[in-house]
Amino acid sequence: MDESLFKRLELHGDAVVQLNVQYRMNRQIMSLSNSLMYEGRLECGSERTAAALLALPFLRSVQSELTSYAESHPQHDLAWIQATCRHWSAGCKPSDIGVIAPYRQQLKSISALLQSSVFSGVEVNTVDKYQGRDKSVIVFSFVRSTADEGNLGELLKDWRRLNVAITRAKHKLLMVGSITTLRRYAPVEKLLNHLQQENMISFNYKSRFKFKLLRPVAAQHGVGRTCREPTNIFTVIHRN
Ligand SMILES: Nc1ncnc2c1ncn2[C@@H]1O[C@H](COP(=O)(O)OP(=O)(O)OP(=O)(O)O)[C@@H](O)[C@H]1O
Structure with missing residues (x-):
């Protein structure tokens, strides 16, 4: 029972056909899966899917808000997630937002932070619970931040699980994590290389008090404005 029927079928090449057309993710989000798993073979089933966008309150307002209270919020991943959900809830139905x-x-800590009625409908769940499902907007917290090289855990070493996590969003995907830790996981390192190459790392903060905006994401729109952002992927990384 440790081996799925599908894994057994994979041993016989002609018993398995790979489906390369998808109707969920827009082009930019699909590119992550293409670089991680599909080697460019995955295609959008229609131009409508490929070009689908969602206008949401601008992420810069999250950045400026966090800069102002970074000192009192040592758990940065949680602070980012809460602030992003609050701003984005104003631009779409909370039930369109999923946190993974x-x-x-x-998940318990995130759920506790999202108790207010503003977030009612935001779904917080594990990667596995999101299998087979999607949301317009996904916020993915990588969580791990450790200096202990011997204690990496297994979950983030799983290529298939990471692929599931990054393929749940239809329109917008925000990923938050520690680059120093994540580089130790082969699948996440491959993803990070792609994000770096494609300039998809939006915020890179090196210390608790300093934010560096690597990509001038629609800077002309200013702080706190609602706009139609060209960017569908935001990656926030920190170095502790
Ligand atoms: N022909 C289609 N036209 C428009 N949208 C479609 C079509 N087929 C699927 N979709 C949409 O694409 C998304 C993914 O579809 P589906 O759940 O069938 O994929 P899946 O293979 O089960 O995905 P996964 O295993 O990655 O969760 C859903 O949001 C679904 O509504």
Whole structure:
């Protein structure tokens, strides 16, 4: 029972056909899966899917808000997630937003932060619970931030699970994590290389108090404005 029927079928090449057409993600989000797993073979089933966008309150307002209270919020991933959900809830139905994390303890902490009625409908769940489902907007917390090289855990070493996590969003995907830790996981490192190459790392903060905006994401729209952003992927990384 450790091996799925599908895994057994994969041993016989002609018993398995790979489906390369998808109708969920827009082009930019699909590119992540293409670079991680599909080697460019995945295609959007229609131009409508490929070009689908969602106008949401601008992420810069999240950045400026966090800069102002970074000192009192040592758990930055949680602060980012809460601030992003609050701003984006104003631009879409909370039920269109999903928060994913690989670890249950993190999910508990996130759920506790999202108790207010403003967030009612935002779904917080594990990668596995999102299998087969999607949301317009996904916030993915990688969680792990550790200096201990011996204690990496298994969840983020799983290529298939990471692929599930990054393929749940239809229109917008925000990923938050520690680059120093994540580089130790082969699948996440491959994803990070793609994000870096394609300039998809939006905020890179090196210390608790300093934010560096690597990509001038629609800067002309200014702080706090609602606009039609050209960017569908935001990656926030920190270095502790
Ligand atoms: N022919 C289609 N036209 C428009 N949208 C479609 C079509 N087929 C599927 N979709 C949409 O694409 C998304 C994914 O579809 P589906 O759940 O069938 O994929 P899946 O293979 O089960 O995906 P996964 O295993 O990655 O969760 C859903 O949001 C679904 O509504």
